[in-house]
Amino acid sequence: MATRPQRQVLAEVAYELIRRRLVDHEIPPGSRMNINTLAAELDVSPTPLREALARLEAEGLVVKRSLAGYAAAPLLGPRDLDELFDVRLLLEPAIAARAADRTAPGDLARLAGTLAETEAAKDDGSRESMLVYLRNDAAFHDGIAALGGNALLRTTLCRLHAHAHQYRLFFRAGMARATLVEHERILQALGERDADTAAARMRTHLRRARERLAGAVGDDHARTGT
Known part of the structure; x- marks a missing residue:
């Protein structure tokens, strides 16, 4: 149980950092997002990173593609x-x-x-x-x-x-x-x-x-x- 709060903190940090990259176009609209690469760059494990990506998916900033992982959402039409x-x-x-x-x-x-x-x-x-x-x-x-x-x-x-x-x-x-x-x-x-x-x-x-x-x-x- 002691690890749960820490994971939540890591997921929150990952969420904020990725969200900023998406909005700043450091992660270009429509581009593929490699979980392992992001985990290494943000120094977090894949589990809190996936939680962050799921939250961003719910907000429409990333999309999850079948058998292809996550990608930055394209710009709105x-x-x-x-x-x-x-x-x-x-x-x-x-x-x-x-x-x-x-x-x-x-x-x-x-x-x-x-x-x-x-x-x-x-x-x-x-x-x-x-x-x-x-x-x-x-x-x-x-x-x-x-x-x-x-x-x-x-x-x-x-x-x-x-x-x-x-x-x-x-x-x-x-x-x-x-x-x-x-x-x-x-x-x-x-x-x-x-x-x-x-x-x-x-x-x-x-x-x-x-x-x-x-x-x-x-x-x-x-x-x-x-």
Whole structure:
């Protein structure tokens, strides 16, 4: 029995590391994932690694193929991506409204800190600025979800964000600045404890984010002919 907690810890560590690699495209979409190679790289045994992969499979970030093991899930298609934003539009404005009723000064300071980091970073489309932008974008949305007080909704949104952030290869200069302005407006509504305005501004932000991402994906497909 003493080994069970340790295995759970190892499985959790493996899950977080592999998830980050998937979202960062260090493990490219659609590529095969060798369990023995991953176990050696992460310094864990195959058992907790398989537990981590099963969890990632449930989230749709990896797929298990008959007689071929695990592979990174391919990027969502245009329709799937559109549906992902449909779900976010249903959930996140409501969560922003709940958060507005529960926000304390310390919460506002933490959210403002993520925005300050984004503002301090260059918005030049580079990998470095992309990573800062996406890390803080996830932190901002997760922070609001945490304030909403519903753990299941927070977990659901975390999974949705992971899929959305897999599209980071379509990151363009200017996206971070536009997102920052929209986040600042949401934060202002939270500070004023204005639930209706927080919900409306979150809805506007998500719609514009979908438009920016769809435009970038379309431009890339036109350029490459895919």
